[in-house]
Amino acid sequence: xxxxxxxxxxxxxxxxxxxxxxxxxxxxxxxxxxxSFLIALARINRVxxxxxxxxxxxxxxxxxxLLVQIYLLYFSLPRMLNAFxxxxxxxxxxxxxxxxxxxxxxxxLNTSGYLAETFRSAIQSVPSGQMEAALSAxxxxxxxxxxxxxxxxxxxxxxxxxxxxxxxxxxxSLAFVIGVVEIMAEGKLAAAYETRYIExxxxxxxxxxxxxxxxxxxxxxxxxxxxxxxxx
Amino acid sequence: xxxxxxxxxxxxxNQVLRGIDFSCNKGExxxxxxxxxxxxxxxxRCINFLEKADAGTMKLxxxxxDFQKAGKxxxxxxxxxxxxxxxxxxxFNNKTVLENVTEGLIIGRKMPKTxxxxxxxxxxxxxxxxxxxxxxxxxxxxxxxxxxxIARAVVTNPEVILFxxxxxxxxxxLVGETLKLLAGLSREGITMIVVTHEMAFxxxxxxxxxxxxxGEIVEEAPPxxxxxxxxxxxxxxxxxxxxxxxxxxxNS
Numbered sequence: 209x210x211x212x213x214x215x216x217x218x219x220x221x222x223x224x225x226x227x228x229x230x231x232x233x234x235x236x237x238x239x240x241x242x243x244s245f246l247i248a249l250a251r252i253n254r255v256x257x258x259x260x261x262x263x264x265x266x267x268x269x270x271x272x273x274l275l276v277q278i279y280l281l282y283f284s285l286p287r288m289l290n291a292f293x294x295x296x297x298x299x300x301x302x303x304x305x306x307x308x309x310x311x312x313x314x315x316x317l318n319t320s321g322y323l324a325e326t327f328r329s330a331i332q333s334v335p336s337g338q339m340e341a342a343l344s345a346x347x348x349x350x351x352x353x354x355x356x357x358x359x360x361x362x363x364x365x366x367x368x369x370x371x372x373x374x375x376x377x378x379x380x381s382l383a384f385v386i387g388v389v390e391i392m393a394e395g396k397l398a399a400a401y402e403t404r405y406i407e408x409x410x411x412x413x414x415x416x417x418x419x420x421x422x423x424x425x426x427x428x429x430x431x432x433x434x435x436x437x438x439x440x
Numbered sequence: 441x442x443x444x445x446x447x448x449x450x451x452x453x454n455q456v457l458r459g460i461d462f463s464c465n466k467g468e469x470x471x472x473x474x475x476x477x478x479x480x481x482x483x484x485r486c487i488n489f490l491e492k493a494d495a496g497t498m499k500l501x502x503x504x505x506d507f508q509k510a511g512k513x514x515x516x517x518x519x520x521x522x523x524x525x526x527x528x529x530x531x532f533n534n535k536t537v538l539e540n541v542t543e544g545l546i547i548g549r550k551m552p553k554t555x556x557x558x559x560x561x562x563x564x565x566x567x568x569x570x571x572x573x574x575x576x577x578x579x580x581x582x583x584x585x586x587x588x589x590i591a592r593a594v595v596t597n598p599e600v601i602l603f604x605x606x607x608x609x610x611x612x613x614l615v616g617e618t619l620k621l622l623a624g625l626s627r628e629g630i631t632m633i634v635v636t637h638e639m640a641f642x643x644x645x646x647x648x649x650x651x652x653x654x655g656e657i658v659e660e661a662p663p664x665x666x667x668x669x670x671x672x673x674x675x676x677x678x679x680x681x682x683x684x685x686x687x688x689x690x691n692s
Contacts, residue, residue: 346548
């Protein structure tokens with residue numbers, strides 16, 4: 209029989225993981241957005257070398273499991289950096305003491321790979337006449353992107369961005385493997401008290417669902433707001 | 441005022457402009473005619489650097505550019521002295537009608553916002569859109585969009601406005617309002633270069649007709665002369681095709 213009292217009592221503890229989950233999600237999204245736009249623009253304009261490097265980067269991110277990316281980066285990056293610092297005579301020694309920092313870094317890198325592709329197709333969906341009109345109005349290429357093309361591309365990208373945010377959010381559940389105490393980790397801890405895993409995971413399930421529904425709602429409000437930009 | 445010398449442009453193996461020499465005085469309305477593929481639009485786009493010509497030079501007011509060597513600064517300078525009205529209107533979809541018109545002033549020319557808005561309102565009133573300031577382009581008819589496009593070009597007070605088939609994308613009943621507006625601008629003495637297929641408009645408004653074929657200027661004459669007594673075979677053929685088409689259209 210399910211112990212609903214236990215489930216109810218474990219809720220506050222599991223909810224304590226929500227801010228951490230949201231922090232990782234929001235930070236990686238906010239930092240990844242400008243990076244992704246740069247990657248997308250470099251690829252669209254076929255900037256030599258940079259464009260190829262980014263293409264490989266995007267394939268790596270999209271072609272490997274997030275869990276493997278987390279393990280690899282968390283365990284190898286400090287060592288590589290330490291070796292690098294040692295080689296240039298710097299006495300800094302990093303360790304895995306700040307799992308949250310690593311988690312955020314990994315999610316920024318991961319999100320950039322996915323968002324770059326979303327933005328690339330979104331930017332390409334904006335008719336070339338928009339940029340031409342901006343240029344002929346005396347704007348620079350940068351101003352044309354910043355003021356005309358990218359705002360329109362963002363509107364096109366909104367539905368996929370909602371997808372991306374939700375997959376980062378759910379992906380953060382993997383961060384517990386490196387010791388980040390987010391929703392999933394709180395659930396595991398709660399379950400461990402009375403070895404009631406099903407109840408705890410059910411609560412975790414519901415909490416993720418609620419947060420994702422909120423995100424969905426947020427994006428649908430945004431989509432509605434920007435509908436007026438669309439050509440009818 | 442504007443003087444083009446030996447403009448050449450190729451897309452791959454396709455020579456689209458084979459050495460265009462062309463000039464236009466202040467206040468003139470030059471109409472460029474020619475079959476599709478003759479290079480009219482490319483010529484217009486080269487003047488605005490929407491295409492980069494392979495060779496040639498241009499004098500525009502006090503600016504001089506060599507197309508081969510033109511750098512970012514020169515291109516921006518030329519673009520600020522010209523304005524382009526597109527066949528597909530190309531209004532900024534993410535901006536209101538008013539913002540569409542002020543964009544080139546505030547961002548392109550660093551004009552204070554209040555001044556830009558006042559000028560833009562005046563221009564929009566003139567094209568009959570005083571009740572549409574806050575509309576987004578998606579809510580306007582094609583004719584209204586094109587009038588915003590024209591207001592957007594006029595407000596920057598350019599040396600010359602380039603019109604690329606301004607009526608081709610419009611429903612027939614909306615063509616008239618746009619042509620009337622162009623005729624008005626022409627009478628005001630705004631320098632215009634117009635690529636169009638509207639023969640009646642060309643006849644009525646042009647100070648000079650330039651006939652292009654195969655990337656070359658075949659004939660250049662005042663409209664009366666060009667339409668009544670074209671000198672070249674090719675121009676005669678072109679005009680005959682239009683008469684034939686219109687008769688054909690009436691019979692169908």
